Amino acid sequence: MPQPTMQLGGANAGRDTLAVRLKSRIVLLALFVGSMWAVFFLSAAMPFLDLNRHGVVPRSLSGLQGILFAPWLHASLAHIAANTGGLLILGWLCMWPRLSNFWEATVGAMLGAGLCAWLFGTSYSVHIGASGLVFGYAGYLIARGYYTRKVLALIVALLVMASFGLSLLIGVLPLDPGLSWQSHIGGLLGGILVVRMGSSGGSRRR
Template sequence: MMLDSTRNGRPRAGNTAAGRARAGLLVVGSFVLLLYVIEFINTLLFRSLNGTFGLRPRSLDGILDILTFPLLHANLAHLFSNTLPLIIFGFLVLLSGRRVFFTTLALSWLASGVVVWLIGGFNITVGASGLVFGLFAFLLVRGFVNRNWWQILLSVVLFLTYGGILFGMLPTVAGFVSWQAHLGGAIGGVLSALLLSVPRTGTPHTGR
């Protein structure tokens, strides 16, 4: 038996654009709120969490740090710098559905951590900027992968507005910036766009 997604002839709230927008803000807002709660606790503990759960490149026990390092930040200003891009890019990705968002977030998280672990410097790496780059990269390339003109238009607008952050993927003399995390996150975002690409269908088959 098929379930109808409408009630009394009207689409359910979660299936409308407004419903998806509200759900998107709730999910992204909850994630950002979690980052601030962790930052508050980390501050009370004199940032000892960074030394314990920050990512240590090429360290065997540092492999597990891949799961935790984006949740920590060097200071409140560091978290502030990631907050707005996370909200904007995360919300735009979530408009395509939670599966798309969590897949992109997971691949960006994993790829960012792996690249830092493999080629990162000697310092401990923390911060959610790899996730920012992953979500941004997904939004930039998915329209071209899907051949969707509306998504391509959005990618152009985003590139003109935020494209300057892509320089953060290049090696820099500023040792406190992890370009490896940015590069890895972007790789994860592109992989997500390819994995979640919408297949182009030809002549539809009739069911029997």
């Protein structure tokens, strides 16, 4: 006679599901940001590799590789440390409600930041760093609140604007020749456009 199987209650199942979702996001974000630190330590330990040359070089065919590699390249410990907080906080918020949201924001920010730096950056300069991703995540979260009009998304958008609004404004202005304002504004626009295109597609389907 077959033994009866035990079914978990709804509350326990819900807690287990939430725990799995939290764990998967924590692991992904740790690996994502950790990989940037790993590349930084490798670059610092082996300077002869000159990894930073793989950043975005404006209007150079070889410089297009920086669209993919630039977020993993940083000039100094202060540089990567300054980007880490934004990557962790804003990246975490982009992971909800679905992990696909994080990848959408990441791809949009990388393409926007890289292409804008390549098109409008100063000739013979090299653009590196993950700040374009930070700006892209912020743009994605703000735009999601605006376009979806969902209560939680609006709350997150307002919190992002309150916490990062001044930094976003200063970062897209050409005030410091050592900062890539081109990648900042490109990342911001990339994050916004991803949400805008998704919103348009959803409206057509409805």
